[in-house]
Amino acid sequence: MNVLSVLDLAVSRGGQPVLEGVNFTLQSGRALVLRGPNGIGKTTLLRTLAGLQPALQGSISAPPDSMAYAAHADGLKATLTVTENLRFWASIYGTGDVIPVLRAMNLDALAGRAAMSLSAGQKRRLGLARLLVTGRPFWVLDEPTVSLDAASVALFAAAVRKHLAAGGAALMATHIDLGIDEAEILDLGPFKARTPEAGGIVGGFDEAFT
Amino acid sequence: MIALLIRDLRLAVRAGGGFGLGLAFFLIVTTLVPFGVGPEGGTLARIAPGILWVGALLACLLSLDRIFALDFEDGSLDLLATAPIPLEGVVTIKALAHWITTGLPLVLAAPVFGVLLHLPAAGYVWLVVSLALGTPALSVLGTFGAALTVGLKRGGLLLSLLVLPLYVPTLIFGAELVRRGASGMQTDTALLMLAGITAAAVALVPFASAAAIRVNLR
Numbered sequence: 217m218n219v220l221s222v223l224d225l226a227v228s229r230g231g232q233p234v235l236e237g238v239n240f241t242l243q244s245g246r247a248l249v250l251r252g253p254n255g256i257g258k259t260t261l262l263r264t265l266a267g268l269q270p271a272l273q274g275s276i277s278a279p280p281d282s283m284a285y286a287a288h289a290d291g292l293k294a295t296l297t298v299t300e301n302l303r304f305w306a307s308i309y310g311t312g313d314v315i316p317v318l319r320a321m322n323l324d325a326l327a328g329r330a331a332m333s334l335s336a337g338q339k340r341r342l343g344l345a346r347l348l349v350t351g352r353p354f355w356v357l358d359e360p361t362v363s364l365d366a367a368s369v370a371l372f373a374a375a376v377r378k379h380l381a382a383g384g385a386a387l388m389a390t391h392i393d394l395g396i397d398e399a400e401i402l403d404l405g406p407f408k409a410r411t412p413e414a415g416g417i418v419g420g421f422d423e424a425f426t
Numbered sequence: 427m428i429a430l431l432i433r434d435l436r437l438a439v440r441a442g443g444g445f446g447l448g449l450a451f452f453l454i455v456t457t458l459v460p461f462g463v464g465p466e467g468g469t470l471a472r473i474a475p476g477i478l479w480v481g482a483l484l485a486c487l488l489s490l491d492r493i494f495a496l497d498f499e500d501g502s503l504d505l506l507a508t509a510p511i512p513l514e515g516v517v518t519i520k521a522l523a524h525w526i527t528t529g530l531p532l533v534l535a536a537p538v539f540g541v542l543l544h545l546p547a548a549g550y551v552w553l554v555v556s557l558a559l560g561t562p563a564l565s566v567l568g569t570f571g572a573a574l575t576v577g578l579k580r581g582g583l584l585l586s587l588l589v590l591p592l593y594v595p596t597l598i599f600g601a602e603l604v605r606r607g608a609s610g611m612q613t614d615t616a617l618l619m620l621a622g623i624t625a626a627a628v629a630l631v632p633f634a635s636a637a638a639i640r641v642n643l644r
Contacts, residue, residue: 266508269644285508288503293433295440300433307429308509346505 217244219282219354219385220265225274226409226417229260233272233409233417240402244353247376247386247396252404258389259288261359261404265387278423284309284352288359290343294332298323298342301331302365306349314349321345322371336413355379357388369394427511427519434523437496444492448485448528449535455481456539467544474543475553475604481539482532482557483564483593489528490568491585493520494576494639503576513636521562521569522633529561538549545608552607556620560600563624566631567592575639595623 218241226236234257242248242355250258264271265278266285292301302314318324321341326334331342340363347355355376361369373394376386380398438445459477463469497503506516536557537550545553571589575581604618 261473263644268504268507281510283508285505286500287504289499289504291497291500291502291505292502293437293502295442296433300436304429304433305505305509308506308511310510357594 218242218277219244220266220276220278220387223275223277225261225264225276226271226272226410227257227264228272229257234260235404235407236273236409236417238274238407242354242385242387244383245380245398246387247380247388247399249394249399249401250387250389250404251391251401256404256408258404259358262356262387262389263287265372266356271333278354282352282354283356284347284350284354285356286343286347286358286360286380288362290339291346292331292339292342297328297330298334299327301342302345302349306346309350311349311351314345317345317348320348320371320375322368332392337365337368340364341368344375348375350385353384355384355386355388357386357390360388361390361392361394371422427515430506430511430516430519432522434520435526438523438527444489445527446531448488449531451488452481452485452532452535452539455484456542459543462497470544471546471608474540474545475549475601475608477537477543478536478545478553478604479556479560479597479601482536482561483590483597485532486528486561486564486568487586487589489524490572490589491570491582493524493572495572495581498576503639505644507639513639514632515540517569517573517635517639518632521566521635524569525562529557529565532561533557545604548610549604549608553604554611555617556600556603556607559620560596560616561625563596563627564593566627566635567594567596570631570635573635574641576639577642597618599623 221241222238225238226233228234238261239241240248250261252258263269265276266283299314302317306312306314318327321344323341323345326338331339334342344360360372365370373396376394377396456477460470494503497506499615536553540550540553549553568589571585574588575585578584599616599620603613603620606613606616
């Protein structure tokens with residue numbers, strides 16, 4: 217079953233087209249890893265897919281309410297404890313218990329600590345734990361392994377594998393190899409937007425002002 | 427949505443949340459005014475409704491830029507925008523949380539501050555009524571200003587410039603209601619206008635705020 221199909225998609229950042237003609241589909245139980253140099257538009261593509269910005273062209277089809285998005289920033293509140301942070305997102309998504317999730321991301325020893333006293337890697341683990349409490353089948357992840365140590369990367373890879381085995385899907389932008397067999401790799405290099413002179417598309421949000 | 431309200435209230439009372447800041451500011455304004463215009467009771471009583479309302483307005487303004495800026499910085503606003511609750515609901519809850527932490531304490535403390543300004547006895551009820559009716563509009567309009575300036579570095583000043591003109595109708599009818607109440611005149615017109623402005627703002631402005639956030643997030 218397709219959880220996502222993208223047809224001839226063009227995305228822009230700050231009014232400037234960055235990617236065009238992007239086509240791919242993602243099936244449940246599979247993961248797709250986006251690759252490409254810095255600035256190619258991985259984050260822009262993921263934000264567009266998550267619905268945070270409109271596409272310049274093309275179509276995105278995904279079942280409604282299937283997506284959970286995790287950005288560079290973890291969205292943690294410094295003065296709330298680990299459990300309070302997680303429980304907030306669990307009730308926003310209408311899911312239940314956060315205790316198994318804390319255990320899965322090896323956070324149970326930190327449950328009562330304020331988020332501001334966590335290390336960068338621990339914050340990241342908490343940010344990824346948020347994905348587990350959303351209960352959404354399709355994960356959109358932007359650089360999920362930043363500041364994680366090897367053990368935590370393995371922990372995260374195991375969580376992704378378990379999610380895929382349960383029929384979920386994941387789309388992620390990452391530079392490192394997670395060792396997930398179900399993952400395919402999509403290099404964004406060939407989709408780099410052409411300049412308008414070379415026949416690329418013009419336009420974007422602020423076209424009325426240029 | 428209740429979870430979001432509880433989270434915002436909890437954040438407000440935790441360290442650095444700024445709860446009570448508006449109230450303290452209101453207290454300082456009302457104690458400074460007698461120093462400025464002199465302690466003569468008649469003068470103070472005449473300007474009390476206006477000073478109390480301007481003070482409430484500025485106290486409200488003080489905490490507006492925190493409404494979305496903090497959520498924007500730590501990425502929660504992106505995540506809330508992709509969460510299963512509508513953005514219109516998010517901004518309404520944010521405005522409600524702002525009102526509970528800023529507007530409501532002002533409403534409750536206003537009679538005490540009225541004493542400092544020699545407000546005539548007949549005016550106390552109307553002061554509380556006018557603030558209770560008017561401050562929700564201040565929070566909702568302020569949320570709209572905060573939504574417009576989210577993502578701007580040092581958007582606080584711009585926010586004040588955008589929001590203060592929008593506060594003018596509420597200020598006029600709020601202060602007028604207290605003035606009429608204090609001098610024993612008929613209060614119906616000012617009361618209805620104030621209530622109408624608040625009702626319209628609460629009903630319509632969240633849609634504009636949500637649209638402003640959508641534009642700022644892209």
